[in-house]
Amino acid sequence: MTGWLITHGAARKALGLILAAAAILLFLLNLRRAGERAGRAAERLDARERNDAIHRQMLDAAALPIAMLWLSACATGGSETHASCPPVVDYTAAEQARAAEEVETLPGGAVVVRMLSDYAVLRDQARACR
Numbered sequence: 001m002t003g004w005l006i007t008h009g010a011a012r013k014a015l016g017l018i019l020a021a022a023a024i025l026l027f028l029l030n031l032r033r034a035g036e037r038a039g040r041a042a043e044r045l046d047a048r049e050r051n052d053a054i055h056r057q058m059l060d061a062a063a064l065p066i067a068m069l070w071l072s073a074c075a076t077g078g079s080e081t082h083a084s085c086p087p088v089v090d091y092t093a094a095e096q097a098r099a100a101e102e103v104e105t106l107p108g109g110a111v112v113v114r115m116l117s118d119y120a121v122l123r124d125q126a127r128a129c130r
Contacts, residue, residue, distance in 0.1 A: 085126055085129035085130050086126045087126075088126045088127055103116065
């Protein structure tokens with residue numbers, strides 16, 4: 001059968017057209033694949049450029065704190081700070097007696113009594129701070 005295709009002019013012409021069409025089709029398919037690869041490469045490049053820009057911003061943001069840390073390491077003075085003690089208000093004996101009478105009139109289990117006991121602890125701690 002191949003001998004018939006080669007020997008007859010019309011068949012040879014049709015075979016040539018089929019082969020040319022197949023070559024063009026393969027070329028177009030290869031061209032499409034190459035375009036897809038180029039598109040993916042461009043997307044990867046865009047993503048890498050975005051990541052690089054973010055990394056540059058992060059480095060720029062970190063530069064000042066890093067420089068401050070380096071410079072503070074050279075400081076010769078101490079960095080300890082002492083918190084000031086809160087003032088303790090002094091009450092007169094009459095005020096204390098009146099407060100005790102008012103607490104006695106409160107109903108049993110009143111929350112205010114527990115709060116006053118917490119306040120007494122805080123006053124003791126403030127006195128010890130001085």
